């Protein structure tokens with residue numbers, strides 16, 4: 001069964017996710033950096049470093065939110081970065097940040113659904129997603145769409161929460177993630193569900209080898225995972241190599 005932001009709602013997961021991120025968008029960045037003690041920035045930097053060896057000219061940032069991953073990827077000086085997201089609220093914050101940083105010539109943001117991307121086949125050298133895939137209503141469809149819009153040899157980088165496997169650290173982290181984080185998140189975001197949905201969605205997400213299998217099923221090759229910070233997040237890399 002799908003993990004939903006609002007259990008009592010009749011809306012689809014997609015509509016609920018959109019509504020939830022619209023609601024928390026003004027405080028999303030603050031909470032992200034606060035609740036992760038800024039580690040999220042280091043993780044995105046690491047993912048960009050992995051991407052750098054592929055020298056992509058065109059990059060698609062799927063589920064871009066407030067555009068942090070797109071902004072981090074700008075240091076690779078590609079020709080263009082396109083970010084898409086369901087939530088107008090998140091995109092509005094992202095557009096303000098891009099303008100402030102003087103990056104509007106390089107990064108453009110659009111409202112779009114990752115499960116039905118408004119781009120032709122073979123359009124991008126690279127696709128990136130940070131903390132987005134877990135929120136897709138139909139994970140397989142989203143990954144297949146990303147495969148479709150990548151050029152042959154194109155690279156796909158995913159940064160996503162995973163579950164730490166070590167027993168002691170796992171228990172400590174689980175206490176923080178399921179008790180402390182939802183409480184702090186609720187107080188600061190003023191949204192009762194968003195930061196309880198977060199650990200629930202991570203618990204039910206197919207991480208590690210299971211996510212590599214999702215990538216392979218969509219046709220990706222050279223699929224590898226890289227656990228970060230004792231496994232609380234992972235970077236996955238895959239390539240569209242057609243026979």
Ligand SMILES: C[S@@+](CC[C@H](N)C(=O)[O-])C[C@H]1O[C@@H](n2cnc3c(N)ncnc32)[C@H](O)[C@@H]1O
Nearest residue numbers: 021063064065085086087090113114130131135
């Ligand atoms: C946790 S935020 C991550 C934002 C950003 N990538 C980051 O690293 O901070 C997840 C984002 O995924 C977006 N999202 C979820 N499902 C989506 C879909 N089907 N299509 C496009 N965006 C989606 C949400 O609107 C939200 O902005």
